[in-house]
Amino acid sequence: MAELELDRVGMSYGNTRVLHDVSLQVPDGRFHAVVGPSGSGKTSALRLLAGFARPDAGQVRIGGHDVGALPPERRDLGIVFQNYALFPHMDIAGNVGFGLRMRGAGRAEIRRRTGEMLELVGLGGLGARYPDELSGGQQQRVALARALVIRPKALLLDEPLSALDRKIRQEMQLELRRIQREAGVTAVIVTHDQEEALSLGDRLTVLDAGRVCQEGPPFEVYNHPASVFVAGFLGNANLFAGRVRAAAEGRVALKDAEAVGLHLPPGTAEGAAVTLCIRPERWRLAADAEGPGLALAGPIRHLHQTGETGNGAIDTPLGPVAFTVLSPALGDLATGKPVTLHATPRDIQVL
Amino acid sequence: MIRSRTGGPGVARALRPAEWPRLALMAPATALLIAMVAVPVAMLAWFSLLSGPGVSGAVTGREWAVMLDRPQLYGGLLLRSLALGLGATALCILIAWPTAWALSRHVAPRTRSAILALLIIPHLTSALLLIYAMYVLIAPGGPMMTALAALGLAESRDTILFTRWAVLLMLTYMYLPFMVMALFAAIERIEPTVLDAARSLGASGWARFRHIVLPMTLPGLMTGLVIVFTPAAGSFLEARILGGANGMMFGTLIAEQISRANNQPRAAAMAITLLAVILLLLGVFRLLAMRAFPGAMRRPGAHGSGGWGG
Numbered sequence: 157m158a159e160l161e162l163d164r165v166g167m168s169y170g171n172t173r174v175l176h177d178v179s180l181q182v183p184d185g186r187f188h189a190v191v192g193p194s195g196s197g198k199t200s201a202l203r204l205l206a207g208f209a210r211p212d213a214g215q216v217r218i219g220g221h222d223v224g225a226l227p228p229e230r231r232d233l234g235i236v237f238q239n240y241a242l243f244p245h246m247d248i249a250g251n252v253g254f255g256l257r258m259r260g261a262g263r264a265e266i267r268r269r270t271g272e273m274l275e276l277v278g279l280g281g282l283g284a285r286y287p288d289e290l291s292g293g294q295q296q297r298v299a300l301a302r303a304l305v306i307r308p309k310a311l312l313l314d315e316p317l318s319a320l321d322r323k324i325r326q327e328m329q330l331e332l333r334r335i336q337r338e339a340g341v342t343a344v345i346v347t348h349d350q351e352e353a354l355s356l357g358d359r360l361t362v363l364d365a366g367r368v369c370q371e372g373p374p375f376e377v378y379n380h381p382a383s384v385f386v387a388g389f390l391g392n393a394n395l396f397a398g399r400v401r402a403a404a405e406g407r408v409a410l411k412d413a414e415a416v417g418l419h420l421p422p423g424t425a426e427g428a429a430v431t432l433c434i435r436p437e438r439w440r441l442a443a444d445a446e447g448p449g450l451a452l453a454g455p456i457r458h459l460h461q462t463g464e465t466g467n468g469a470i471d472t473p474l475g476p477v478a479f480t481v482l483s484p485a486l487g488d489l490a491t492g493k494p495v496t497l498h499a500t501p502r503d504i505q506v507l
Numbered sequence: 508m509i510r511s512r513t514g515g516p517g518v519a520r521a522l523r524p525a526e527w528p529r530l531a532l533m534a535p536a537t538a539l540l541i542a543m544v545a546v547p548v549a550m551l552a553w554f555s556l557l558s559g560p561g562v563s564g565a566v567t568g569r570e571w572a573v574m575l576d577r578p579q580l581y582g583g584l585l586l587r588s589l590a591l592g593l594g595a596t597a598l599c600i601l602i603a604w605p606t607a608w609a610l611s612r613h614v615a616p617r618t619r620s621a622i623l624a625l626l627i628i629p630h631l632t633s634a635l636l637l638i639y640a641m642y643v644l645i646a647p648g649g650p651m652m653t654a655l656a657a658l659g660l661a662e663s664r665d666t667i668l669f670t671r672w673a674v675l676l677m678l679t680y681m682y683l684p685f686m687v688m689a690l691f692a693a694i695e696r697i698e699p700t701v702l703d704a705a706r707s708l709g710a711s712g713w714a715r716f717r718h719i720v721l722p723m724t725l726p727g728l729m730t731g732l733v734i735v736f737t738p739a740a741g742s743f744l745e746a747r748i749l750g751g752a753n754g755m756m757f758g759t760l761i762a763e764q765i766s767r768a769n770n771q772p773r774a775a776a777m778a779i780t781l782l783a784v785i786l787l788l789l790g791v792f793r794l795l796a797m798r799a800f801p802g803a804m805r806r807p808g809a810h811g812s813g814g815w816g817g
Contacts, residue, residue: 206703206707208703208706227706228703228706228707229706229707229708229709229710229711230709231707232709233707234707234708235703235704235707237700237703237704238700239698239700241698241700241701241703241704242701242704243701243704243705243718243719244701244723244802245722245723245725245800245802245803245805246802247802250802254705254708254710254718255708255709257718258708258709258710258714259709286802286805302704302708303707303708306708306709
């Protein structure tokens with residue numbers, strides 16, 4: 157186990173710069189999620205850590221040592237690939253034991269540790285099967301076991317769950333977390349799935365266009381996005397452009413409405429252009445507009461219930477506004493009925 | 508899915524309607540195989556039992572006896588044929604593996620098709636033309652000898668023409684494209700991330716070849732072996748034109764039994780011997796491959812669910 161570090165790395169493919177001055181620090185035993193849209197450079201960052209690519213600038217460190225000169229086969233990292241990359245010609249035990257074999261471990265030790273690892277990932281007794289005889293979720297576990305059995309310095313996961321269907325993916329998220337904790341291994345997961353990033357990481361780095369946009373504990377980043385991009389990428393967000401009318405009172409004028417009592421970033425001047433970010437689940441259905449914050453009224457544009465929650469949108473002069481409430485709160489609401497949505501200053505993020 | 512192909516022993520089973528399409532689709536190939544393989548082989552076996560010359564002699568098995576009586580001649584020629592066939596196959600593998608690898612991993616797709624086409628086009632012409640092209644190439648004073656002489660490596664009057672080396676060279680050239688194709692297809696199926704995974708688990712370049720590339724291309728290699736070794740070991744034209752007295756092969760002798768001695772029964776006995784030995788060797792190679800890499804030679808989908816979803 158060791159800490160992982162990218163220190164102000166830059167990287168190019170040909171003439172295209174894919175990473176600019178990216179830093180990442182993952183303390184020993186922590187789970188770090190790197191999230192971003194495709195083309196954001198997240199996979200490049202992982203390839204740098206793994207040693208499949210070299211940085212043009214900056215340093216890659218594992219356990220405090222510069223590993224720039226070490227090829228992937230000597231970095232002692234466990235990698236789980238998006239397509240699992242299992243060895244189709246080896247049975248499950250052969251797959252999991254491969255890294256130990258490459259390290260010259262004895263037959264008995266390989267068998268013992270492979271067996272233990274298969275138990276840990278919940279595949280005990282399947283050692284004699286071949287990868288094409290397993291389900292996607294099981295193959296995923298094999299890939300994980302194969303990466304962990306060598307007791308790697310860290311675990312790198314490249315979109316490991318994206319090929320699974322939704323229900324298994326959620327199960328595997330929990331499993332991944334459990335296994336990572338039990339193994340006590342430092343882990344970095346790269347994903348485009350914000351839900352995965354939020355639920356898996358101890359910390360989160362949002363990448364866009366090869367740059368770090370924001371870094372921090374998942375829900376801090378979610379609740380306090382530093383930019384419109386982060387707000388929109390992590391979860392859903394209603395974004396309203398506005399102009400500060402009175403900084404002291406937290407008064408912001410929107411196109412056809414006004415928010416009061418907002419917590420403006422320190423030093424915001426009067427007349428400054430700001431963006432208000434309100435998550436759909438922050439709205440409350442209100443009888444009338446009351447108290448500070450922002451209230452918007454309009455007829456319901458569409459509404460659909462997913463069991464526990466109801467998701468919908470209302471038409472307002474500011475455009476459609478999305479909201480999410482628990483099902484019972486919907487009462488007898490229906491499409492076309494007018495309703496008022498209210499968000500308190502605590503629910504409104506000013507960017 | 509497990510379904511017996513025929514009814515149980517002694518049971519005349521009515522065909523279910525669902526089996527008709529399958530039988531109908533297989534009928535042309537089956538008919539062709541019966542007409543072009545089963546019947547000729549049966550005829551060959553029958554002929555081999557007759558006394559030559561001609562095919563109107565009595566059933567005596569004399570030609571087998573004659574052949575078995577002269578192990579030095581027949582056995583020696585058979586061994587040389589097998590050695591030349593194996594040698595050519597080995598050279599083909601040695602040349603084709605890096606070629607196929609480079610084509611698959613280091614060449615842009617458009618250039619790749621062009622190179623594959625260039626590799627094959629000469630082989631679309633008559634084999635006789637290729638052999639005479641080689642004849643001209645390696646003849647004394649020909650382009651290759653002149654070039655070697657210019658480099659000071661050989662006299663321009665020297666040549667390997669009319670030696671078994673000329674035959675080996677020709678057989679290698681003749682069957683190289685097939686081996687390249689077989690290995691190329693196999694290498695294409697190796698996902699790059701599989702090699703990355705092996706690398707991250709500590710496998711050096713050689714270990715990746717030995718544990719991943721070799722076993723994963725083994726089915727392709729086996730296919731290549733069948734389509735290169737079989738015709739190469741059984742060839743006669745190459746040896747007859749380029750081999751001279753030293754380069755004679757078993758196939759050459761079979762051809763002469765028919766074209767000169769008019770002894771079809773002897774030719775048939777020899778052909779059956781050659782066929783049997785080649786099949787035996789291929790079986791041995793297959794067995795060795797399965798021993799070395801049981802998982803690699805597994806029939807895909809033999810145990811898996813296959814088909815829809817999963």
